[in-house]
Amino acid sequence: MRIVNDNELSLPASVVSIGAFDGLHKGHQTLIKQAVRRADELEVPSVVYTFDPPPRAYFQNQRVLTSIEEKLALIEKLNVDYTIVANFDQHYASKPPADFITELSQLNTREIWVGSDFHFGKGKQGNIELLSNYFTVNIHPFITCEQGEKISSTRIRELLQNNDWLEVYQLLGRNNLKTIDI
Template identity: 45%
Template sequence: MKIHQTEGLKLNGSVIAIGAFDGVHRGHQSVLREMVKDSQVEGLPSVVYTFYPPPRSYFQGAKILTSPEKKIQLIKSLGVEHVVVAQFNERYLQRTADDFLEELSLLNPAKIFVGDDFRFGHKRSGDVQLLKEHFPVQSINPICSTDGERISSTRIRELILQGKQEQAVPLLGWT
């Protein structure tokens, strides 16, 4: 697997998953496996576009579930070929939605996987609808645990803060 900075990767075609992927929990794993499977069917490289620190940590001071090294190791274990790590900082926040779309166009995506609440660009000006105007997009439905609740990094953080490790670990799907 190759690791890239923003705007450091150009491909003739790709299948991309975009997200913070903090924790690389079971929900993330499901999405990334589907993305890798699609990339193999299409005969195109698989790409994860992620952020460090995760936006929720940057804006709200949320606990980071995985170090960048651990996150990359977990993503690699799922068979992903390329990871783009955007340094989520004040400079990155000034980028417009068009800047982000332009960067994605360098990857020539055949399909992009994102959560239905995905936002991008300065002041979150871009959304899934705008992304769909430029690229084929697969919105991701929430992945739920056996109790029917959505698996999310926020939920896992809350369980850890409450001292409920035994409930958080199965949601992560790794130890």
């Protein structure tokens, strides 16, 4: 897997999955695996576009579940060809949606895969509808656990506060929390 910064990659074709992917839980893994499968079917490179720190950590000072190093190691295990890591800071957060669309255009995306709550650009002005005006966008449904509850990074943070480690392990799909501050 090749790791690059935002605006450093240009490809003749690609399939891109986009998200903060904090914790890289089972829902994130399923979305990325689907994008990788489609890239393989289309015989083009797969790309994960993610952020460091995650936007919610930047704006809301939320606990980061996975360090960028661990996130990249986990993404690599999903057989992704490229990962773009955008440095999420004040400059990045102030960019208009058009800048993000321009950057994605450099990847010549055949398909984009996102979660149903995806927004982008300054003040979350960009949404799936806007992105769909430029690209083929696939919305991956939320993944639920055995109890039927939505798997999310927010839910994992709540479970951590309640010391519900078994449930955290199950939602993450792995039994190692080495980078989560306890």
